[in-house]
Amino acid sequence: MSNILKPLYFAVSWVIITIHNLLSPIFGANSGVSWSLSIVGLVIIIRVLLIPLFVKQIKSQRALTALQPHMKEIQKKYKDDRQKQSEEMMKLYKEHKTNPLASCFPILAQAPIFFSLFTVLNGIGKNPPVRHGVLTQADVVSAAQAKFFGAPISDTFLGTNVTTVKIVTVLLIAFMSATTFTTQRQLMLKGMPKMDSSNNMMLQQQKIMLYLFPLIFAISGVNFPIGVLIYWSTTNLWTWGQQFYVIKRNPTPGSPAYEELQRKRAHKEGTIENPESGSTETIENPDVKGQRKQPKKKKKK
């Protein structure tokens, strides 16, 4: 296993040390800020690399506008059979060579990087520090002293008696739970085409997220070095920001956020004589849009 991941140890440690060397003149070579920001930088690079995939997914979500009549038909036809409904939906996507769903890839792709970072940081935390990838012994010794809000970035909750480490771990776990919760809640309330899932189910899901997720994060988080938790928190924050942007600016057709945006645009066009060009895609006549919207809204409620 460690042989397969070896190239990744090199990649991860190289990115970290490069960013660290860039930041050292500003914050100091042994400073926790330089080392923590190096991990944040690693997240940013990976997430930027994943953006094209995200854009691709958004594009295929937009392509759904054309499929809406078909989708409505399926929903009506298999009203009582949700399984059949999703089966037919998938068939439709495949036929039209578009699929709005993200797949597990964006998460799975990050897993090896996550574990490489875990190994690299764990090595730093050993006494004496063990180096991985391109890190030199001097780098490792320096990183072993680096602190994030007073907690050494290579320390774990379970591997220390230092109260600061425990407090920082708990705070990071709380932060990760909060970002996951807000992201998923926002997506389900606003970002997805309305399904006929009941309010009860939604509440149930939110309960799971409120109680189970912090627990899962806590169980895994106490075993991870602070640095890994920094990675995890940052990537969560990125996911939240990315989704917030898309829901506000480019929501999925048929979702509540989309309807809201349409309403806003319709309102704008209604009050201002010259509508901003480029803000709407296919609709030429604002009046038609207004008429089309009303029955849609009523039906859903």
Added chain:
Amino acid sequence: MKKFIVAVIHFYQKWISSSFAPRCKYYPSCSSYAATAIENYGFKGVAMSAWRLMRCNPWSHGGVDYVVIKEKVGTIS
């Protein structure tokens, strides 16, 4: 062992994935595919599930894809 893995998958479906927005490009989803495959094929099912998970990527169009179940399943522990 087989039962244990399937139980883990069911736990994941009930408690973890149900609280996220759906993301699988296939029907049935990768997790139910995995549960069926492992129930029917044992260890080979694990490989089938891994392959399915790899096919469910940003460049695929997804679709309907059931586990092909043979009439006679050999003696698999």
